[in-house]
Amino acid sequence: MQITGKEQILKLEEGSIITPLGFSAAGLHTKVKRKRNDLGLIYCDVPAEAAAVFTLNQIQAAPLKVTKENINQEGKLQAIVVNSGNANACTGNQGLFDAHSMKTAVANLLSIKNHHVAVASTGVIGEKMPMEKIIPGIELLVPQKNKQAALDFNEAILTTDTCMKTTCYETIIDNVKIKMAGSAKGSGMIAPNMATMLGFITTDANISHNFLQAALSEVTNKTFNRITVDGDTSTNDMVIVMASGLAENTALTPEHDEWEQFVQLLEKVCEDLAIMIARDGEGATKLIEVNVHGAISDEEAGKVAKTVVGSDLVKTMVYGSDPNWGRVMMAIGKSGMTLDPEKIDIAIGPYSLLENSQPANYVEETLSNYLKNESVVMNINLNIGNGYGKAWGCDLTYDYVRINASYRT
CATH class of the missing domain: 3.60.70.12 (L-amino peptidase D-ALA esterase/amidase)
Known part of the structure; x- marks a missing residue:
């Protein structure tokens, strides 16, 4: 070509x-x-x-x-x-x-x-x-x-x-x-x-x-x-x-x-x-990509994205194919970045879970099936600016503990 x-x-x-x-x-x-x-x-x-x-x-x-x-x-x-x-x-x-x-x-x-x-x-x-x-x-x-x-x-x-x-x-x-x-x-x-x-x-x-x-x-x-x-x-x-x-x-x-x-x-x-590297995390079965829109700045968006993808509870949520969006909301809140708690949208794949910080209409089984994919994409909109950032990580599995418990042996 x-x-x-x-x-x-x-x-x-x-x-x-x-x-x-x-x-x-x-x-x-x-x-x-x-x-x-x-x-x-x-x-x-x-x-x-x-x-x-x-x-x-x-x-x-x-x-x-x-x-x-x-x-x-x-x-x-x-x-x-x-x-x-x-x-x-x-x-x-x-x-x-x-x-x-x-x-x-x-x-x-x-x-x-x-x-x-x-x-x-x-x-x-x-x-x-x-x-x-x-x-x-x-x-x-x-x-x-x-x-x-x-x-x-x-x-x-x-x-x-x-x-x-x-x-x-x-x-x-x-x-x-x-x-x-x-x-x-x-x-x-x-x-x-x-x-x-x-x-x-x-x-x-x-x-x-x-x-x-x-x-x-x-x-x-x-x-x-x-x-x-x-x-x-x-x-x-x-x-x-x-x-x-x-x-x-x-x-x-x-x-x-x-x-x-x-x-x-x-x-x-x-x-x-x-x-x-993120996809091949120790013991990982899934790649997670988090996209954050509508932040005060690109820098803040990136920090929110990395906080979400780095949360152990979010990672285990993805591993278990459990659409527990409360864990995502928790991670957004602990990022320390600027946000309005009443304006947040969360979607996993093409499915909206949260709109203006209120639960959206979705079918739990459909979300759970999506989370079984090898790649999971989360989209978050803070709706307070034009900043955009993304981050990558992986799920947290039993194998991560097994690999690291015996790393030297």
């Missing part, structure tokens, strides 16, 4: 993290985990402009500290190394030394600058890194530009995830194709502030570090910051974007005629990954 118009953003169904020009990947099994790959690498042929957002949890893992320090030096990255099975969090000076050792091993392997390597880890908190497995594994990584290499990387970053999370789009800017792809992991400990569990985005757009950072921060607030699985924010959350510039478009800035096109492209990638 050909892109013919400025406003079109085309999803590439066969695309992957290595589809944008200049990128390759690798993944392998070092036996840190019992099964499947646990060490991955993204490599760019050239030093790429980089941007990142990180968890606001005050307890931050060693890899975050190393990656922040490296990006702050020059605003560029050429490689990202990721391990799963061990978070390298709360591991003291030894953990910091190990994260630096991973960075140096990758730099030596690829003959690139030390500060052009980002490090990310995910897994169990408080256990020392098994460096006797990690370093030999790094030395065996061979980044390649083929489908299997991308799949190997996607698998390497997973923990309790039940599926790989990846997406890819392209658009036209300055009459050249700009491609962008993303890969993420996350299904538990998800209630991010400025990031999700782990997300990696590649693009061949020509854009400087500062403007890429501005775009990522803006988009994160509308995507990754609008998902919740269990209300917990990880010590290891980060999202990194690398831009190779090899598409050779005119450098993107907010003054560029097609700046918004680029921001929309980034938003599409981030929103896809965010929804996949």
Whole structure:
């Protein structure tokens, strides 16, 4: 299919993290985990402009500290190394030394600058890194530009995830194709502030570090910051974007005629990954989307939406296919946002439950049947302004408790 118009953003169904020009990947099994790959690498042929957002949890893992320090030096990255099975969090000076050792091993392997390597880890908190497995594994990584290499990387970053999370789009800017792809992991400990569990985005757009950072921060607030699985924010959350510039478009800035096109492209990638994470919540059987209209501002609408989708009582209501809209009303009220208690409308799917804060005419069995779907959409109208926002989450099931009760065993 050909892109013919400025406003079109085309999803590439066969695309992957290595589809944008200049990128390759690798993944392998070092036996840190019992099964499947646990060490991955993204490599760019050239030093790429980089941007990142990180968890606001005050307890931050060693890899975050190393990656922040490296990006702050020059605003560029050429490689990202990721391990799963061990978070390298709360591991003291030894953990910091190990994260630096991973960075140096990758730099030596690829003959690139030390500060052009980002490090990310995910897994169990408080256990020392098994460096006797990690370093030999790094030395065996061979980044390649083929489908299997991308799949190997996607698998390497997973923990309790039940599926790989990846997406890819392209658009036209300055009459050249700009491609962008993303890969993420996350299904538990998800209630991010400025990031999700782990997300990696590649693009061949020509854009400087500062403007890429501005775009990522803006988009994160509308995507990754609008998902919740269990209300917990990880010590290891980060999202990194690398831009190779090899598409050779005119450098993107907010003054560029097609700046918004680029921001929309980034938003599409981030929103896809965010929804996949919410859908794959630990033990989840249903994706929940909450749309809030008529708020005082977009920001307040987003906060109401996230409060509703994050409510344990709303989540269990959806799991049990019980149209108990009182739980939704409760969550709206506890959001702390501006509202008029007498003007609220609530609909689940196409069915109105509440109009001007009064019960509507609906058939309980019809609502219950709708709630049995794999995707449940709630629409809330506060009827006091023009603000709009949305958020995503999942139901809360018995399996969530089972998975987390035996996480280390």
